[in-house]
Amino acid sequence: MDKYLMYLRKSRSDDPNETVEQVLAKHERILQNYASAMLDQKIPEECIYREVVSGETIEDRPEIKRLFELMQSNTIKGVLVVDCQRLSRGDLIDCGTILQNFKYTNTLIVTPKKTFDLSNEYDYKSVKSELMAGSDYLDYMKTIMQRGTLQSVLEGNYLPTRTPFGYKKVKEGKKRQYLVPDPETAPFLKMIYEKFLEGYSPYAIGTMLDDLGIKPFMSEHWHERTIKKILSNEVYTGCIVWNRCKVEKRIVNGKVKKVRVPQKKPIIVHETHEALITQEMFDRVQSLMASKSTKVNMSKELKNPYAGLLKCKLCGRSMRYLGKFGRNVERYDCSGRKYCNNMSTNASVVDNAIIEELKKYLEDYKIKITKTDEEQIKEKKSMIEELKKNLEKIDNKKERVYEFLEDGTYTKDMFAERLNKLELEKKKMQKSIDKIRLSIPNKEEWKEQYINLHEAIDMLKDPEISAKTKNIFLKSFIKVIYFEKHDRDSSSPKQGPVTESDNVKIEIILK
Incomplete structure (x- = not known):
């Protein structure tokens, strides 16, 4: 057929x-x-x-x-x-x-x-x-x-899905939606601007808000990036800014990709809602932020081979790579260290712990490849075929249910009840098929992972290979690497920097 x-x-x-x-x-x-x-x-x-x-x-x-x-x-x-x-x-x-x-x-x-x-x-x-x-x-x-x-924007409607801190979105009918000050958060919005002009850093302002029990909309704690975005958002002067960035298609590495391109002339609609700060205060803040901007690091060489992969097991944030900067060795720590109890550790400890975890995977795949039961594979495929036949029987029953409705044998209620039961039965059976299919050993995939693991271990041991090359390869088959450490390492200066630690726990999730 x-x-x-x-x-x-x-x-x-x-x-x-x-x-x-x-x-x-x-x-x-x-x-x-x-x-x-x-x-x-x-x-x-x-x-x-x-x-x-x-x-x-x-x-x-x-x-x-x-x-x-x-x-x-x-x-x-x-x-x-x-x-x-x-x-x-x-x-x-x-x-x-x-x-x-x-x-x-x-x-x-x-x-x-x-x-x-x-x-x-x-x-x-x-x-x-x-x-x-x-x-x-x-x-x-x-x-x-x-x-x-x-x-709609020119008529003064606020269309973005996220409501700015300090405001509430009000809807009138189907077309009109605008911002009004939120009596609970608006005073703290003004405080953010005032404290920044008094000399407080975005980090310090975020700490103040956390201490006062004021939470941002999308997270538990304030981040300095969030404070900086608030300090640079013109919406608080009573206007709407639209088309600040435009999604355009560009050729990147020979492929068409969508990129966000900043626009030279965004659309600004004034006096669309009540301002929380004056234009003068906003301009003063922009001047102060420009004067405090840090120098850009001109070196674009990637130093962290686990960039985008190494995550804190406790809070889920990324682990930061810290260069020497006066220290003896490079280190990793949680980017949310202010609220997280996960401890930092030497980069070499992380390298060795990851290598050891990869070796465990390597041994597991070696055993899988050499001891795969071919009879078990055939048995599971046979089970899938039987379940597929049962699916066909359910489809045939559904057809008869439709016929019974058409010839009047079933009322609409009886038809809906019977069809619902068959749909639930079909979904349950399909889940069983998917579960068995996922459990069928795939030797070719295992062999590919085995080769990847071998190569990754060799690359991590070779200091001559760049961090960027290592990072690209690791991301090709690793989904995430979780780091956890609760106790401090003990070492004497004579023994040199710690390179291995039983306190560090690494969990690697493969793709």
């Missing part, structure tokens, strides 16, 4: 009052009925790709990328979609990518209205025309939405 895949995605043209799940379920029902009637088969769950993210481009949509990878195996007869534009409404590059993938893998695009074979010149032109029309529609809709957003 020919193998077909199904691709589901919500579009802007769908009912905005329906959730993504409701739209996808409706389209799945339409396509399953079509598959039963015209293809003499039901599309199994593992062949259904549901795109729940709202990405405009192929790069932003993981499910369609998985779909294309499977199509390249040349085992897929066709892909079912409600209409061709569900595949993409992206730019010309995306349209070309879709056309190439379907044409050169000889995969059909199957819709309830028509089946397209892109090896046929007329079908190719027809699909190309539909995709281009979808791209034009997307550009048009984005332009209309941007105009509406700009008009």
